[in-house]
Amino acid sequence: MGDIPGILPAVTIAIPLLASVLILITGRYENLRESVTIVAAVAMLGTVLAMLPSVLQGNRITLLIIPMVPGGDFALKVDAFGMVFALTGAVLWLLNSLYAIGYMRGLKEHAQTRFFFCMAVAIAAAIGIAFSANLLTLFVFYEILTIITYPLVVHIETPEAMRAGRKYLAYLLVGGIFLLAAVILTYLLTGTTAFVPGGFLEGTGSPVVLQILFLLFMVGFVKAAWMPLHAWLPAAMIAPTPVSAFLHAVAVVTAGVFGIVRIAGWVYGMDLMAALGLGTLLAVIASFTIIVASLFALTEDNLKRRLAYSTVSQLSYILLGVSMLSIAGMTGAMAHIPIHAFLKITLFFVAGAIIVSAGKESISDMKGLFQKMPVTVLMFSAAGIGICGLPPLAGIISKIYLAIGAVEGGVPILLIVIIVSAVLNASYFFPIIYTMIVEKPEKEDALHDVSEPPLTMLVPIILTATISLLIFFFPTMPFLDLIGIAVAEITGGMIP
Template sequence: MDADLLPAVTIAIPLLAAVLIPIVGRNENIREGVTIAAAVAMLGSVLAMLPAVLSGSRITISLLPMVPGGDLALRVDAFGMVFALTAAVLWLLNSFYAIGYMRSLKEHAQTRFFFCFAVAIAAAVGIAFSENLLTLFVFYEILTIITYPLVVHVETPAAMKAGRKYLAYLLVGGIFLLAAVILTYILTGTTVFVPGGFLAGSGSALILQVLFLLFMVGFVKAAWMPLHGWLPAAMVAPTPVSAFLHAVAVVTAGVFGIVRIAGWVYGMDLMASLGLGIFLAAIASFTIVTASLFALTEDNLKRRLAYSTVSQLSYILLGVSMLSIAGMTAAMAHIPIHAFLKITLFFVAGAVIVSAGKECISEMKGIGRKMPVTALMFSAAALGICGLPPLAGIISKIYLALGAFEGGMPILLLVIIASTVLNAAYFLPIIHTMLLQRPDDERSLDSVTEPPLVMLIPIVLTVAVSVWIFLSPSMPFMDLVDIAIAEITGSVIP
């Protein structure tokens, strides 16, 4: 196959699965077989492009002529591959997990569920491989629309209310993003991403500052405060959806977009001259600390994890705000690092729902005695987010600390320290409850067991990958980040 076709093929694979899933939906084994086969095929397609990208090459293909400098087109570069590879691996693991979860709880509308998942992952990869702002916008809005049925899946009044909030935030954000894309095109006559940016000299400082604000509101999927309310509300969705929102696609698409804007539309020098680093640092610092304080108050495990995500995703904004090589490295590397750790935590939350029917932390006393592997994997991932080796979370924190000094913003080290303390404050009590506390009624755990293997194995594998990232600094994710950093700093000719 022509290598230039691979980006389009990668997106076409889950779309083909989305066509087949409703056709074979009456037979759940065939339907789920299609999902797994598509996930394997898509991961294979992404991996097939990996050697070329690691060698410094890019793969491009134009899908549909639109306007000069703004065709619907795909380009696979190192940073896009970070997101795509993360999404591809986790879609495969989440697909197995979702099968076990949905079957165990005998959830309704499973065909619709797997159909929407397939389209959503295609949109996420489309975002990762977008050559320009217009293409990114198209896939970004597809992702918003197709994930709405997943958020409201249970169809309760609470779910429908959460769905309305979800659409309100994300569709309004989409309007701001479209305005930003149009203004960029008016100023420059192009929307094509350029390493190091292309906006310099295209408008006054005020116009470019306003444009950046439009982009920030447009990428509301990044869930920075105060535009975060949709994310905790969306926790009414089934746990595989929560995992997908937090680790595989939606919030990751938001922070990915902001990093793309900083490195490939503005560039670090222009960002610094406009004072945008300070602006981002203020938003990120406020979000990191405030969301962690909200997490401390939540007894519902999924909602506590949701606020943790709001906080943790702003690590990426904080890294960008430093406008330094180490800070940008932290921002890019935190995408897969956070994804593998946070999806583990959501997988465990879902496993506890399936095996014990419990959603609140206060109800999980001693559950680790009946679910030791599940509880230990939760503990490992939680401690990884706190920054304890040998989990990969410490990598982000080290680079953030280095980036703060390198970018002349050492005060941000206080934010990192405060976040680490708060991470421990909202995770350690959960670990204590699961592993060390005795249940109020010992008999309440009599029927509790580990979740089905189809759910347990992905939980273990996501932790294993996080350990691998820590132990193997030359593994693909970090190599891709190094290449992307070299591109936006001018070490590699575009």
């Protein structure tokens, strides 16, 4: 076990970049253009899966791309934690691409070539973040992801969309400035930006300096959407639903929480985090966000905005797990990344299917949808139940680890946060399910033209829900196996 050289990390990133060029070339021929997207998604998933066995053996696949400065080369490294993000992203890009074809055609959206081009570049940036060997490389891909997703957010080009896009850029670009400052300060303190399991900052600066540095990183990773730096995410729901799904499950917000976990485990280390009191800081931020965002979700009648506030809340479960500074807590934090991704993308897929098939966005207008869209509504119900942490969907797995981590880490008050949050989750999901299944439309003919969405949309909905079910029954294959390796790396060999 150890570092082994390999070119597959670069190939994985190059595939969607090449596809983006071909998408532009074939843009006038939509069947060919979309075939390029699907073929590229399958190929990228194939290269990720090709690296999986080696990573599961404890190896890290490395590749130096551009020598720059000692400790700050532009380089890639595929480790177990990066593979969790990359595998999740690769599977969901394929399913989201298939779904997007049905959605964009169903609504006859404009600028579809631009849409698929930006999606391809964005997934390349997300995989680059997952495979970054150091802070400098991560920063480059992180900022590419910000820029390339802006056209997706403003896709419909209405005044409201343009306002949302300005807010999106303002938050994320200012966050990028803080992240760059954090990277530079880290390099000045240590002479390196390379990720090291267990961290490398201990003894390099005064406690105050290292605490300030952590705050810079936290603001820098504003994509994690922790409160009060969250307003950009609900505003971005003006974008087409495949973009919303991509932001919440595949790339953007996942990149934010991924970065914070990286900093905690591979820059600071759990012992230094505890010594500096950073676990307490994270616990306060996460607890506040989890509860308050859930309360905001309760007030939203627009389905996509309610799901957006749910994401703000659910992402902070990951921060909460990190704050526990325990093996079970860190395991729960990492596990929640793919688990939340598959559940939340199912919910967004259904929201988009309802827009295409029924033309409805407000929950209060969705009475009786089960009569016409039974499969779609059942998939939403299953994913909603999973987000609440109820079996047999995967959401319960990460929440059990987080509950154990709260006790293991000596912070049982965080267990109360998890329980209260679960009640709030049920409070904003169960009424939606009740409205769709039990309530009757106010007018008898209100749903006469409504039916299940096209198969290109329905199949991804079923698959993402099914994967969430399979993770519940087979959690170790491969996600918990990968997470076990990652946690062992940063805790000195202690396997959860």
